[in-house]
Amino acid sequence: MRVVDAASGAVIAEVNSGAARFGVGPTRRALVSKIYSQLEYTGFSEEVFRQRIQREYPPRPKLAITEEEIKKNEARSKVEGIWSDTQDQYRLGIVPARDGSGSDYVAVVLRSNSPVWETGEIKAEIRSTASPDVFTCTYFMANKKPAGTTLTLEHNAVLRGSVATPKGSIELLLMRVWPKADEQSAGTPSAKGGASGTAFLLSRSGLVATNWHVVAEGKNFSVAFPGWANATSAEVVIKDVVNDLAILRITDSTKLAATCPELPFQLASFGTVKLGERVTTIGYPLTSMLGSSPKFAEGVVSSKSGFQDDPRSLQISAQVQPGSSGSPLFDIDGNVVGIVVATLDAVKAYQLSSAIPQNVNFAIKADYLLSLAAMLPNDSLASRTTVFSPEKAAQCVAIITAW
Secondary structure, three states: OEEEOOOOOOEEEEOOOOOOOOOHHHHHHHHHHHHHHHHOOOOOOHHHHHHHHHHHOOOOOEOOOOHHHHHHOOOOOOOOEEEEEOOOOEEEEEEEOOOOOOOOEEEEEEEEOOOOOOOOEEEEEEEEOOOOOEEEEEEEOOOOOEEEEEEEEEOOOEEEEEEEEOOEEEEEEEEEEEOOHHHOOOOEEOOOOOEEEEEEEOOOOOEEEEOHHHHOOOOOEEEEOOOOOOOEEEEEEEEEOOOOEEEEEEOOOOOHHHHOOOOOOOEOOHHHOOOOOEEEEEEOOOHHHHOOOOEEEEEEEEEOOOHHHOOOEEEEOOOOOOOOOOOEEEOOOOOEEEEEEEEOOHHHHHHHHOOOOOOOEEEEEHHHHHHHHOOOOOOOOOOOOOOOOHHHHHOOEEEEEEO
8 A cells, every 4th residue: 555645645654454455354463554644644634634744745935915916916027917727727817026036927826726736836947038928937836846937928918938847748738817908908918119010012113912900999000021121111001990901002112122122922812712721921020039030831721611600711730929910921833812910818718628729720801802903093013923831031121110
């Protein structure tokens, strides 16, 4: 008979039956008696239990704070707030650390289903990096043993990391509880303090397309194609608020000849695209963490309609992150058949279904952009002038910034 620690799996008592006894019952009672003797256990006592827990799992430093107190203060960083693990074993409040502690933030236990952890104990020590979405972390496991990990903030709603243990790697996943996702900016912060996204070239005269939500809150706009040392300003020419589309014109199109000498794609109707067809996209996701070079992603058409069967959009499995909004979606022939617009809200999906969505993303069908461009009588869309390739296409896809 063996007794193991529920949190760590360590053996804390073990006995053998020794000489054979008559029947299973007497043998079991003899083994239990030996186990009790090893554990110095004579009966349940709340005080003895508490002392044993504290001896096996020494108390962690505490910070006295409540959910109500956290909600009274405005979060100064995207990582601050109230978080929960996927099994709702812990409710954690991530708040600024005390000065001189060596950490920037701490995760405080607000509620716990584990007898090992008490309210107010510090379960994680978190430190910032050069990226606002990446943090180094010392995370204290269920048995209060420290483990180092890197936490990545995804969609401003999920903190994800991985912890190595003797039994293999364990995924660490925390879901944001407060503030709600719809109370936070959906844009990607730019160096100018505004929001940034992706735009792609429509004409040699400098027309570019993006999502309306990328530029909706801005008064000034700039566009930078790969290799440009300085961005050029732009202005909105026409918008379609209902379908979340906008066309802008850059003020200086002279550099396009060197950057994008030939256009490897053109707008096309979505009508010929089939369910399950391979699609690709190029954009500028998470530039603060991944850098300012264009990123390629691929997937398939998961559905020919969008969220709740919206006929204006389609569902794709290609990876989408903040900053991908406005990216062109290419079919297998290199035609632009959609404009990347959104990803399923991870927090709301988890609250509704207790499941975390995996690559559930959406794009506006290109037909609506074709209709919007047709309303510009003095401008014509450029036709494809070279064979499509991701390398060539990336030269014609730009970062757009609004502030």
